[in-house]
Amino acid sequence: MTDSTPKTTPKYVAAIDQGTTSSRCIIFDQDGAIVAVDQREHRQIFPKPGWVEHDATEIWSKVQAVVAGALANAGLRADQLSALGITNQRETTVLWDRRTGKPVHNAIVWQDTRTAALCNELGGADGQDRFRDATGLPLASYFSGPKAAWLLDNVPGLRARAEAGEIAFGTIDSWLIWNLTGGTDGGAHVTDVTNAGRTMLMNLSTLQWDPAILSAMRVPEAVLPEIRSSAEVYGTAVGQLAGVPVASALGDQQAAVFGQTCYGVGEAKNTYGTGSFLLLNTGNRPVPSKSGLLTTMGYQLGGEAPVYCLEGSIAITGALVQWFRDQLGIISAAEEIETLAASVEDNGGAYIVPAFSGLYAPYWRSDARGVITGLTRYVTKAHLARAVLEATSWQTREVVDAMYQDSGVQITSLKVDGGMTANNLLMQHQADVLGVPVIRPVVAETTCLGAAYAAGLATGVWQDLDELRAHWKRDAEWAPRMPGEVREREYAQWRKAVERSFGWLDENGE
Numbered sequence: 001m002t003d004s005t006p007k008t009t010p011k012y013v014a015a016i017d018q019g020t021t022s023s024r025c026i027i028f029d030q031d032g033a034i035v036a037v038d039q040r041e042h043r044q045i046f047p048k049p050g051w052v053e054h055d056a057t058e059i060w061s062k063v064q065a066v067v068a069g070a071l072a073n074a075g076l077r078a079d080q081l082s083a084l085g086i087t088n089q090r091e092t093t094v095l096w097d098r099r100t101g102k103p104v105h106n107a108i109v110w111q112d113t114r115t116a117a118l119c120n121e122l123g124g125a126d127g128q129d130r131f132r133d134a135t136g137l138p139l140a141s142y143f144s145g146p147k148a149a150w151l152l153d154n155v156p157g158l159r160a161r162a163e164a165g166e167i168a169f170g171t172i173d174s175w176l177i178w179n180l181t182g183g184t185d186g187g188a189h190v191t192d193v194t195n196a197g198r199t200m201l202m203n204l205s206t207l208q209w210d211p212a213i214l215s216a217m218r219v220p221e222a223v224l225p226e227i228r229s230s231a232e233v234y235g236t237a238v239g240q241l242a243g244v245p246v247a248s249a250l251g252d253q254q255a256a257v258f259g260q261t262c263y264g265v266g267e268a269k270n271t272y273g274t275g276s277f278l279l280l281n282t283g284n285r286p287v288p289s290k291s292g293l294l295t296t297m298g299y300q301l302g303g304e305a306p307v308y309c310l311e312g313s314i315a316i317t318g319a320l321v322q323w324f325r326d327q328l329g330i331i332s333a334a335e336e337i338e339t340l341a342a343s344v345e346d347n348g349g350a351y352i353v354p355a356f357s358g359l360y361a362p363y364w365r366s367d368a369r370g371v372i373t374g375l376t377r378y379v380t381k382a383h384l385a386r387a388v389l390e391a392t393s394w395q396t397r398e399v400v401d402a403m404y405q406d407s408g409v410q411i412t413s414l415k416v417d418g419g420m421t422a423n424n425l426l427m428q429h430q431a432d433v434l435g436v437p438v439i440r441p442v443v444a445e446t447t448c449l450g451a452a453y454a455a456g457l458a459t460g461v462w463q464d465l466d467e468l469r470a471h472w473k474r475d476a477e478w479a480p481r482m483p484g485e486v487r488e489r490e491y492a493q494w495r496k497a498v499e500r501s502f503g504w505l506d507e508n509g510e
Helices: 056-074 116-129 144-154 158-163 172-180 211-217 252-259 318-326 336-342 381-407 424-434 446-458 465-471 484-500
Strands: 012-018 022-029 034-041 081-088 093-097 167-171 190-192 226-228 231-236 245-251 268-272 276-283 294-299 307-314 351-353 371-373 414-417 438-441 474-478
Touching (some): 022 446, 034 056, 056 172, 081 172, 081 252, 081 446, 093 158, 093 172, 116 144, 144 211, 158 167, 172 231, 172 245, 231 446, 245 446, 252 276, 252 294, 276 381, 307 381, 318 336, 336 381, 351 381, 351 484, 381 424, 381 484, 414 424, 424 484
Parallel strands (some): 081 245, 190 226, 268 414
Antiparallel strands (some): 012 022, 022 034, 093 167, 231 245, 268 276, 294 307, 351 371, 438 474
16 A cells, blocks of 8 residues: 655755854754754954954855855755854954945954954043943944944045945845845945844934944944844845845854743853853843843744843853963863863862953943952962863853843753763753753754754744744753852852952053
């Protein structure tokens, strides 16, 4: 007897994750499972202390390479993809010539601190909070608007060309979508609300560019992309992905919120990458922060009401392990840190505060610089390895405390993702210092998954959020084991160490 059930063609969605250190493409099937991956690193350019740049042309070529690699690894053709989603390092800023398609300068990366003096100047008598009511953000070198202003002021002749409409501004999502959909031949110049919300140029209430802020920062409206929702078809790809709808864009942390299915008020996730980013869903209203957090977009699906989040951004977590490996040479591979750190019971009294480019949430101190405190002759490289990992947990604890102060929402568990979640010692310490369970999903690549989910929703691969929730599965969970009095004593020591990092730079950033 033959099976007469009609065979349905399997559906696949690709996601490009353009990150701070590498680009990757992951192809997912309709169950949200990974079918294939390809990943390539790009160069980090450090022209001066505190300056960090990327070559946007190199990024675009690496993105094309990983798309080709993922398709080859999956044994798929482009015409078998239902949709393509984009997720990206946020705030990194590129200006390019609309006619030639060439960047006018290296992209200025989110970690770059060259605009610290400009931010002080823009703050004037109002200080850091001058634009916070409109944007949810403090004036800080982190955000894209001041980076664009710096380029307009420092690249000869650029301002006049920008005002004449010859130059395009974008965060990396805009740069990729423009290139994917045709570039100089009719490419779509768009961004989504989550990326636009990180420029410090978008009004959180109207979801449009804010004319008063554009005027204050002297950024001409002619350079700006159109702001769209996070899940809709922006255009159709050309080239190697010809015909595939480009159907989502989400800043990397918002994509992780979406991939972790944090769709309800009070649900939170932390992504551990170069830095770490903890986001708490606050629903359809922006919650102003008085505790050093960012009020930010969560996502917007087509014409639906936007969803907002509180975000705690930590500049340096995974990058501290890279520093320990590359600059100090104490380990030769990142994964060795867990074995070394586990060879001792505790940190031996040593704390490392990684304020390499200032401190982000909840302090926003661009004058801070990294310190190692509590050193005695007892401390070995193993204690320092432990202090490197614990720096991530303690910084996360500070953000969770600030979220509670702002929202009154006490998190009952923390969903985690990103490369550092493979480190079981770190995950256990994270549960210990928060006093709540830490949960890792089966698919740890939640940033790519979120971009894929949003693109699939926009193109009918998935029907609704409930269908996406059903795909989320737990891989591992760590319950807190540290006694409360130990937790609070060590937290007090950490806070003392943080205070020692303040005030290393003067007002001129020297």
